[in-house]
Amino acid sequence: MEDLSLHILDIIENSLAAEATDIEVQVEERITENILIIKIKDNGKGMDKETLVNVLDPFYTTKTTRAVGLGLSMLAQASKEADGSFDIKSKPGEGTDITAQFVYNHIDRKPLGNMAETIAACLASLGPGTDLRYRHSRNNNEFLFDTKEIRKILSDVEINNVEIISFLKKHLEEGLIEISEKE
Amino acid sequence: MKKLKIGDLEKIRDKVRRTAVLRQGKARAKVTVHMGTCGIAAGAREILSSLLEDIRKKKLDDVIVTTSGCAGLCSREPMATIEVTGKPPVKYVDLTTEKMRKILNQHIIKGTIVNEYALAVGSERTH
Numbered sequence: 662m663e664d665l666s667l668h669i670l671d672i673i674e675n676s677l678a679a680e681a682t683d684i685e686v687q688v689e690e691r692i693t694e695n696i697l698i699i700k701i702k703d704n705g706k707g708m709d710k711e712t713l714v715n716v717l718d719p720f721y722t723t724k725t726t727r728a729v730g731l732g733l734s735m736l737a738q739a740s741k742e743a744d745g746s747f748d749i750k751s752k753p754g755e756g757t758d759i760t761a762q763f764v765y766n767h768i769d770r771k772p773l774g775n776m777a778e779t780i781a782a783c784l785a786s787l788g789p790g791t792d793l794r795y796r797h798s799r800n801n802n803e804f805l806f807d808t809k810e811i812r813k814i815l816s817d818v819e820i821n822n823v824e825i826i827s828f829l830k831k832h833l834e835e836g837l838i839e840i841s842e843k844e
Numbered sequence: 845m846k847k848l849k850i851g852d853l854e855k856i857r858d859k860v861r862r863t864a865v866l867r868q869g870k871a872r873a874k875v876t877v878h879m880g881t882c883g884i885a886a887g888a889r890e891i892l893s894s895l896l897e898d899i900r901k902k903k904l905d906d907v908i909v910t911t912s913g914c915a916g917l918c919s920r921e922p923m924a925t926i927e928v929t930g931k932p933p934v935k936y937v938d939l940t941t942e943k944m945r946k947i948l949n950q951h952i953i954k955g956t957i958v959n960e961y962a963l964a965v966g967s968e969r970t971h
Contacts, residue, residue: 662885671884678913732881782889785896786879786911814850818857823900823909828856830893832848 664774665699665763668736672701672759673783673793675732679705681756682791688776690765690799697745697763697770704756713751736761743770777833780806784826789819795833802840806833863905871929872906873952878923880914886921887940894941898948907952920963926951937963 662668669686676684681703689698708716719734736759737747745763763770780795787793787808795806806829808820815825877883877892892911899907915923920937926947927933934957936947943961950958957965 667884667889670879670889671881674879674884674911674913735881778889778893781896782879782892782911785877785892785909811848811853814848814853815857818860821910822860823896823905823907824856824860825853826896827900828853 664772666774666776666779670779671732676703681705684793686795688797695765697765699761702758707753707755708751709753743767781830799840804836804840871908874908874927876912876925879911882918883921888922891922932965935963936961
């Protein structure tokens, strides 16, 4: 994975595969504190204790199509390389909560990458019963994107329509530029 | 904080509604971009973004785009499955945005399989 936005996309795909109906993605760029925090929380089917113990082992997976499970272990590795930390909490039937922390200006911290493209890609996978809330803060500036609010406006039109995704991607790009320009 | 331009979104919503009525819910094709860890690491997100943009530019409002997990053939990612309505699904491998564009023009629009990029005809298990 070249950047952290790709890791985030991968974890969100896990949440969707775990049949989550509510997914929360939070990116906190606390530049003055030299910290970057990524949190992804879902209400999917969660994991039992045995799965959770093994989840960072690259040679462990619950998938049946292949024998390795690299997604979570690669994000954990990326945070470790940037002197950060990785924490995962999960309960069967309740969901999964992941927090990855990085030293912001660490030379080995991967760039954040294109978050607008990641969230827009998720919209294509979003079923009618699933919502995504994305909160991105940079120091004291914040951008919030909530599919629940958008769906109220869309009414009977699906959010994964190509025209809608294109409009929302532009909105995401502009919102993220705005919080970086405010400083 | 950046505010959503609600008026603009409402306009697009109404336009989408009108075209949906015209085509009476019938889809020409469904494209599934494989978005497992392997697919993402190999460039699936860029392929999905570029495909969505091409579909929008060509106004192909009857093409459905979705994603799936890993199909078990990680070394051939990025991969996509094309299902033209009424025809068996075709799996394409080692994709680039350029190859995907050719598949859109030749397979999805004209109905001719791009043999040089195709792996197989048929479905697979994902997740």
